[in-house]
Amino acid sequence: MTQSVRILDYIHAPCTGAELAAFITEAFATAVHKDGTEAELVHRLRNDPARALQFPNEFVALDEETQELVGHVLLSRTTITTAYGDEIGAVLLAPICVKQERRSRGIGSVLIEECLRQCRLANEKWMVVLGDPAYYGRFGFRLFAEYGLTVEGDPAGELLPYSQVLALTDPAEKPELLDKARVDFLMGYAESDSSSVTVTMA
Numbered sequence: 001m002t003q004s005v006r007i008l009d010y011i012h013a014p015c016t017g018a019e020l021a022a023f024i025t026e027a028f029a030t031a032v033h034k035d036g037t038e039a040e041l042v043h044r045l046r047n048d049p050a051r052a053l054q055f056p057n058e059f060v061a062l063d064e065e066t067q068e069l070v071g072h073v074l075l076s077r078t079t080i081t082t083a084y085g086d087e088i089g090a091v092l093l094a095p096i097c098v099k100q101e102r103r104s105r106g107i108g109s110v111l112i113e114e115c116l117r118q119c120r121l122a123n124e125k126w127m128v129v130l131g132d133p134a135y136y137g138r139f140g141f142r143l144f145a146e147y148g149l150t151v152e153g154d155p156a157g158e159l160l161p162y163s164q165v166l167a168l169t170d171p172a173e174k175p176e177l178l179d180k181a182r183v184d185f186l187m188g189y190a191e192s193d194s195s196s197v198t199v200t201m202a
């Protein structure tokens, strides 16, 4: 059953930044992959000029009847660095969350579809996400390994089983450039050492 929700650009959301941050923290409390800093991550990505996108990139889902906040998603700029050192623009989907009591009613899907729509309107070519392939696969995301993509700063390959990429165009734009290319998911925001990494998943 799809819940009746309205998707709004964050700047039009009828809630304060603090209310949204509390919502995100609560929604992630039950997530399988979390580190408790998801609201802070949203704040940092939202305010990082290097991550800015020139199109609507942050959305909330509101219950159509009650106007209650039931979901949130953020898009930000990232890059794919090719084996030749060239940079290809990509969009990072992270994080996304839905109020615990409202899950499995299609709200997450509606938020992701809106993200895909905005990116395609803006002529973006690639979207990347760190998350469960069992969920993101249904939107067309493919594991990095299928394209030969790797993750920057992840020497042990811990993030690779969760690293996914989606071609926003059909056919995909020069997919051969992704072979042996790298994506920097950590973006300097997460602690890392030579043997392990910690990063928030979408």
Ligand SMILES: CC(C)(COP(=O)(O)OP(=O)(O)OC[C@H]1O[C@@H](n2cnc3c(N)ncnc32)[C@H](O)[C@@H]1OP(=O)(O)O)[C@@H](O)C(=O)NCCC(=O)NCCS
Residues within 6 Å of the ligand: 027, 028, 030, 031, 032, 033, 096, 097, 098, 099, 102, 103, 104, 105, 106, 107, 108, 109, 110, 130, 131, 132, 134, 135, 201, 202
């Ligand atoms: C992931 C999340 C945003 C999905 O929101 P949602 O509104 O429940 O999503 P949808 O209703 O569109 O899809 C629900 C389906 O996805 C599945 N699903 C949700 N999270 C999943 C996961 N991590 N792995 C595999 N499947 C997952 C559900 O089992 C459900 O399956 P069904 O359609 O067969 O019933 C929500 O579960 C959430 O907020 N989780 C906590 C935060 C989080 O973990 N975010 C990142 C996820 S990697």
